[in-house]
Amino acid sequence: MTNYLKQRLARFDAALEASGVDAVLVTNLTNIYYLTGFHGTNATILISDKRRLFVTDARYIAMAREVVQGFDIIDHRDALGEIAKAIAGDGLETIGFENDVTFGFYQQLARVFEGYQLEPLANFVEQLRLIKDASEIATIKQACSISDKAFLDVLDFIKPGKTTELEVATFLDFRMREYGASGISFDTIAASGYRSAMPHGRASDKLILAGESLTLDFGCYYNHYVSDMTRTIHVGHVTDEEREIYDIVLRANQALIEKARAGLTFTDVDGIPRKVIEEAGYGPYFTHGIGHGIGLDVHEEPFFRKTDEVLEAGMVITDEPGIYLEGKYGLRIEDDLLITETGCEILTHAPKELIVI
Ligand SMILES: [Mn+2]
Structure with missing residues (x-):
């Protein structure tokens, strides 16, 4: 087992100990990848202080035996039933499960684990994923560099x-x-002219015309980790107002880059760039939050909703202020930032000066 996986499982065990439940059932496949390195489409794991069980079906059993270490591997289609059998004599009372399961799956859990107390857990593994280790950071950097090159092209x-x-x-x-991505991390946004006023305008068959702006928000998967970047360019020519608004959004993006560091509160993460846009008179037109965590998912914790928490070294977040003038146009500039003890490292390096093509 790699040291990274060992460390993740050790942190999982510590979280389990602190949680008050006797065992945790993990069904989210991204979380299972994080804990085991397995990336098939069917797997269930259960971890207690006595056991680590990993169940998958015949399609993936060879892959599981090759990749998954430190778990008892079970080849069966009835994962829950097999887990219930395996833990029957362990004296467990409470079993935690991830609270993003479907209601139907919960009903199945309640049936199979009748006699146990089932505890929904929010963000149990996601919390461990907040702080990226060196291997994750190196991989995210690769994903960002692929996006950078595609933008230039x-x-x-x-x-x-x-x-x-x-x-x-x-x-x-x-x-x-072509640059090595295994796929795109979300549907690429390409919104031109009046359509750029929609923060998430999906690409359409509209022609991109001279005199318009074009917002490109895109990212890729590289070895399971994502990039997420936005650049807005202008086509043909640019008006004074467009130049001024571009400058405001760029200054907001840079304000967070200058201040971001471990210890900054979540309130300030959003507040610092927002203040730049508000002071320029465009506050009501910055209609979404400043950003989100990225990693194995393109949108993951932290979402900066909690006001009493702070940035920690090793978090990777997006910095994506925007201004949207409905019916007219809009723009956004988004970078991915690695938070460090003393500041932040920008992971996306595509040019940000106003580009007119
Ligand atoms: Mn984003």
Whole structure:
């Protein structure tokens, strides 16, 4: 087992000890990958202080035997039934389960683990995933560098009046794969002109015209980890107002980069860039939060909802202020930041100065 996996399981055990439940059932496949390195589409694990059980079916058993270490591996389609059998004599009373399961799955749990007290757990493994280790950080950097290169290439691909948003999105997707991505981390956003006022305008068959802005929000998977980046460019020419608004959003993005470091409160993470936009008079047009964590998922903890928590070294977050003028246009600039003790490291390096193609 790699040291990274050992450390994750040790942290899991400590969290289990502190949680008050006797065992935790993990069914979220991303969390299972994090804890075991297994990435099939069917697996269930249970960890108590006595056992680590890993159940998958015949399709994945060879992969499991190759990858999963430190668990008893069980080959069966009825994961819950097999786990119930295995723990029957262990004297467990409470079993924690992840609270994002479906209601149908919960009903099944209640039936199979009748006699146990079932405790829903929020973010049990996600909490462990907050702080990235060196291998995760190196992988996220690779994902970001793939996006950076694809962005530079797309600038030459766009021909005003000839290229559609969908063509641009497809180019980015394909180019990221050519650079080594295993896929895209979410549907690429390519929104031009009036459509850029929609923060998450999906690429359409609209032609990109001279005089318009174009917001590109895209990212990829590299070895299971994601990148998530936004750049807004202008096509043909740019007005004074557009230049001014671009400068405001860029200053907001940079304000967080200058201040972000371990110990900064979640309130300030959102507040510092928001203040720049508010002071410029565009407060009501910055209609979403400043960002989110990234890692194995493109949207993961922290979401900066809790006001009493602080950034910690090893978190990777996005910094994505925007201004959206409905019916007119909008723009956003997004970087991925690694939080350190003394500041932050920018992981996305594509140029941010105003680009007119
Ligand atoms: Mn994002």
